[in-house]
Amino acid sequence: MSKAAELASLIGNINAGGGGVNRNVIINGAMNVAQKGTSHTGLGGSTGAVYTLDRWHTYDSATAGRATVTQDSSAPSGFANSLKVDCTTADTSIAAGEIFLLAQRIEGQNLQAFAKGTSDAKPFTLSFYAKANASKTYVAELYDVDNSRHVGKTFTVGTSWARHEITFPADTTGAFGDDNARSLDVSIWLHGGSTFTGGTLGTTWQAEDADDRAAGIGSFFDSTSNTFFITGVQLEVGQNPTEFEHEPISQTEIKCFRYTQRLPHRDNSSGSGYANITTMGRNDGTTLHTGGIMLPVVMRTDATMTSSGSFRVHHPSAATAVTGLAIDDNFSTAGNLGINATVSSGLTAGHGSQLEQNNDPDAHILLSAEL
Numbered sequence: 001m002s003k004a005a006e007l008a009s010l011i012g013n014i015n016a017g018g019g020g021v022n023r024n025v026i027i028n029g030a031m032n033v034a035q036k037g038t039s040h041t042g043l044g045g046s047t048g049a050v051y052t053l054d055r056w057h058t059y060d061s062a063t064a065g066r067a068t069v070t071q072d073s074s075a076p077s078g079f080a081n082s083l084k085v086d087c088t089t090a091d092t093s094i095a096a097g098e099i100f101l102l103a104q105r106i107e108g109q110n111l112q113a114f115a116k117g118t119s120d121a122k123p124f125t126l127s128f129y130a131k132a133n134a135s136k137t138y139v140a141e142l143y144d145v146d147n148s149r150h151v152g153k154t155f156t157v158g159t160s161w162a163r164h165e166i167t168f169p170a171d172t173t174g175a176f177g178d179d180n181a182r183s184l185d186v187s188i189w190l191h192g193g194s195t196f197t198g199g200t201l202g203t204t205w206q207a208e209d210a211d212d213r214a215a216g217i218g219s220f221f222d223s224t225s226n227t228f229f230i231t232g233v234q235l236e237v238g239q240n241p242t243e244f245e246h247e248p249i250s251q252t253e254i255k256c257f258r259y260t261q262r263l264p265h266r267d268n269s270s271g272s273g274y275a276n277i278t279t280m281g282r283n284d285g286t287t288l289h290t291g292g293i294m295l296p297v298v299m300r301t302d303a304t305m306t307s308s309g310s311f312r313v314h315h316p317s318a319a320t321a322v323t324g325l326a327i328d329d330n331f332s333t334a335g336n337l338g339i340n341a342t343v344s345s346g347l348t349a350g351h352g353s354q355l356e357q358n359n360d361p362d363a364h365i366l367l368s369a370e371l
Contacts, residue, residue: 131160
């Protein structure tokens, strides 16, 4: 696209109520942030959503196919990363209810500029770069969770990076909720059974009709040779696709922290393996440390916690291995969190202490407030 054409598209979107800075409602569209890890294997057997690179998840049901999702360095000019989906187990006998798709869920309060469900409703324009190992047709879909409405368009991916630009019409029926709940799914359908492919693709907004959602797609799981790469994903107000809105990595991370936070926030592989988790704490007995964490960003809702690796409680002149971790006081929507760390013995009640990695640079806690 020439600079003149790009400017004309941007001006057109501004006149339609979009454009400008922060026009992309997709978070981590350049696939730069991967707090949960850069490789996720065995996808396709979960019957539900599995989050991979930040804000992106796969969703599957009933399929025997399996895939691996990785953060990959193959990318078009101007990008450093992509999300790669690699078929590791084929599924050539497709049952009716099978699903495998790649998606991002968006809060309603981030979608108000589309004015959906009003007489001033605006078009949606989705753009992205994609490639594959061979030519294949897939479906890009917008699914309105609040009102059970959807619209989709097919696109054909080839073996070289190409930008796909898809405009979806405005929808004057069904407003998005102005809240922190899931309102819109932006999905790439890679595989589906007849329950979702047996009708006619709904290319204008319509009430949910399952067999119209992914009609016309090929199957990602028809061969273990299949790959799919995507990056530069942008969803914006207006009918004109504009150049991908690059932003500083710090801004992308801040947006991602609303939904997921890895503690410590940075990989400590080059350090000593004793990074702090809690910055202030005390011993509430001989076996319990209670510590506080000040979060850099308030989270979407009260977070859940998982942990990986080895931790210790560092207390005066000693360090004791942790046997269990749990959230104590959950104020993650206010920017802080209390953590309880249990040890077998050895703490002195009332003494100050802190929770650390235990000579394990990959030890971390994951806080999740995903949609």
